[in-house]
Amino acid sequence: MSRVLVVVSAADKLVLADGSSHPTGFWAEEVVESVRVLRDAGVRVDIATPGGVRPTVDAVSLTEEFGAYLASIDDELAAPLRLADVDVADYDGVLLPGGHGPMADLASDADLGRLLVAFDDAGKVVGALCHGPAGLLSAVREDGAFAFAGRRLTVFTDEEERQGGLAVPYFVEARLRELGAVPQTGPAWSSTVVVDGNLVTGQNPQSSVDTARRVLDALS
Numbered sequence: 001m002s003r004v005l006v007v008v009s010a011a012d013k014l015v016l017a018d019g020s021s022h023p024t025g026f027w028a029e030e031v032v033e034s035v036r037v038l039r040d041a042g043v044r045v046d047i048a049t050p051g052g053v054r055p056t057v058d059a060v061s062l063t064e065e066f067g068a069y070l071a072s073i074d075d076e077l078a079a080p081l082r083l084a085d086v087d088v089a090d091y092d093g094v095l096l097p098g099g100h101g102p103m104a105d106l107a108s109d110a111d112l113g114r115l116l117v118a119f120d121d122a123g124k125v126v127g128a129l130c131h132g133p134a135g136l137l138s139a140v141r142e143d144g145a146f147a148f149a150g151r152r153l154t155v156f157t158d159e160e161e162r163q164g165g166l167a168v169p170y171f172v173e174a175r176l177r178e179l180g181a182v183p184q185t186g187p188a189w190s191s192t193v194v195v196d197g198n199l200v201t202g203q204n205p206q207s208s209v210d211t212a213r214r215v216l217d218a219l220s
Contacts, residue, residue, distance in 0.1 A: 001042060001043065001044055002042075002043045002044070002092045002093070002219045003043070003044040003045075003046070003090065003091050003092055004038055004043050004044070004045050004046075004091060004092060004093045004094065004095055004125070004215070004219070005045075005046050005047075005048055005081075005086060005091045005093070005094045005095070005115075006031070006034055006035060006038075006045055006046070006047050006048070006094075006095050006096075006097065007048050007049070007083065007094060007095070007096050007106065007112060007115075007135065008026050008031060008047055008048070008049050008055040008077075008080065008097060008101075009025065009026050009049070009050075009055060009099060009101025009102045009104065009105055009106050010049040010050045010051060010053035010054070010055050010056075010101070010105055011024060011025065011056075011100075011101040011102075011103075011104035011105040012024065012025055012056040012101075013104065014100045014101070014103055014104045014168070014169070015104070015169060016166070016167045016168065016169060017167040017168065017169050018167055022100070022166065023058075023059070024056075024058050024099060024100040024101050024104065025055060025056035025057050025058040025059075025099055025100075025101050026055050026056070026057055026058065026061075026097060026098070026099040026101050027058055027061045027097065027098050027099035027130065027131075027205055028057050028058070028061040028062050028063070028066035028067070028070060029061060029063075029066055029205045029208050030097035030098050030099065030129050030130055030132070030205055030208050031057075031070070031097045032065075032066045032069045032070060032208075033208035033209050033212055034095055034097050034129065034208065034211070034212050035047075035069075035073065036069065036212075037209055037212035037213060037216070038095075038212055038215070038216065041216050043216070043219070046081055046091075047073075047076050047077065047080045047081065048080050048081035048082065048083050048086055049080045049081075049082075049083065050082075050083050050105050050106070050109050050111065050112070051082055051083075051084075052079070052080055052081060052082035052085075053080075054077060054078050054079075054080065055077060055080065055101070056101070057070060058099045058100070058101070061099065061205075083109065083111040083112055083115065084111045086111075086115055088115060088118040088119055088122065088124070091119075091124065092124055092125060092219055093119070093124050093125030093126065093127065093215060093218070093219055094115065094116070094119050094124070094125070094126055094127065095125075095127035095128070095129070095132075095212070095215055096127065096128040096129065096132035096133070096135040096136075097129050097130070097132050097208075098128075098129050098130030098131030098132040098133075098134075098156065098205075099130070099131060100131055100166070100168070101131075102131050102132055102134040102135045103131060103134045103168065103169070103170070103172065106132075106134060106135035106138060107134040107135060107137040107138060107172075108137070108138055109135070109138050110138065112135055112138045112139075113138035113139045113140055116135070116136065116138065116139040116147060117139050117140075117141060117147045120139070120147055120148070120198065120199070123197075123198055124198060125198050125200060125215055125218045125219055126198055126199050126200070127199075127200040127201070127202075127211060127212075127214075127215040127218075128153075128155075128200075128201050128202075129201070129202040129207060129208060129211045130155070130156045130202065130203065130204050130205055130207070130208075131155075131156050131172060132201075133153060133154075133155040133156075133172060133176060133201055134155075134172045134175075136148050136153075136176065136181070137172075137175060137176070137179070146179040146180055146181070148176075148179075148180075148181050148199065149179060149180030149181060150180055150181070150182065151181055151182065151196050151197075151199050152181075152182045152183075152184050152194055152196040152199075153176065153181055153182070153183060153184070153194050153196065153199060153201040154183060154184055154185050154186070154192050154193065154194040154201045154202065154203040154207075155172050155173050155176060155183060155185070155201060155203065156172060156173070156203060156204055157173050157183075157185045157188065157203065157204075158171040158173045158174055159185075159188050160188050160189065160203075160204060161173075163188060173185070185203060186203055189204060189206055190203070190204075190206065190207075191203075191204075191206045191207045191209075191210050192204075192207055193207055193210050193211050193214050195214055195218065198218060200214045200215050200218050202214075
């Protein structure tokens with residue numbers, strides 16, 4: 001049985017470009033569909049956050065369906081693994097769902113960066129969805145090189161961010177491009193998934209199910 005680590009942001013706010021604080025967290029659909037698709041296929045899923053902090057769902061993303069599923073895994077969300085305690089050898093892959101939360105904490109989390117470099121160097125699956133690729137920004141090698149430079153990926157686009165209307169402190173697509181990644185994006189709000197070897201990325205919430213399915217493909 002394959003085993004996947006789902007890394008969820010523990011942030012509950014994002015400091016915007018004007019210095020104000022905006023409530024945020026993880027996007028319900030992205031966590032729910034990531035966990036559900038993987039588990040329905042028989043994959044063992046563990047949930048981890050920075051510091052083992054209980055993650056906060058972005059209230060804007062909640063629906064009755066997603067809320068019910070989150071309630072069914074509440075024990076796991078209440079006591080996630082600590083990123084610092086994770087051993088890459090225990091897993092076949094890692095998946096980072098989004099919401100704006102990853103921009104606030106995962107993007108600069110040293111423990112996540114260490115794990116992502118190790119997953120990638122071992123050829124294990126690295127998946128990220130929507131704003132989850134902000135977490136990839138943490139993957140800096142000891143020599144200062146960005147681990148995913150030259151890799152094809154997708155992410156919540158600068159265009160989608162502008163259409164969303166939130167004055168974010170930075171654009172994840174632009175930041176990844178600056179570090180040498182090669183974003184390949186589909187039309188705004190389309191289900192778009194890019195696979196580059198062991199790296200599987202989805203563009204937005206609409207890509208949640210397709211991204212999880214492509215992660216499954218990569219695990220097999």
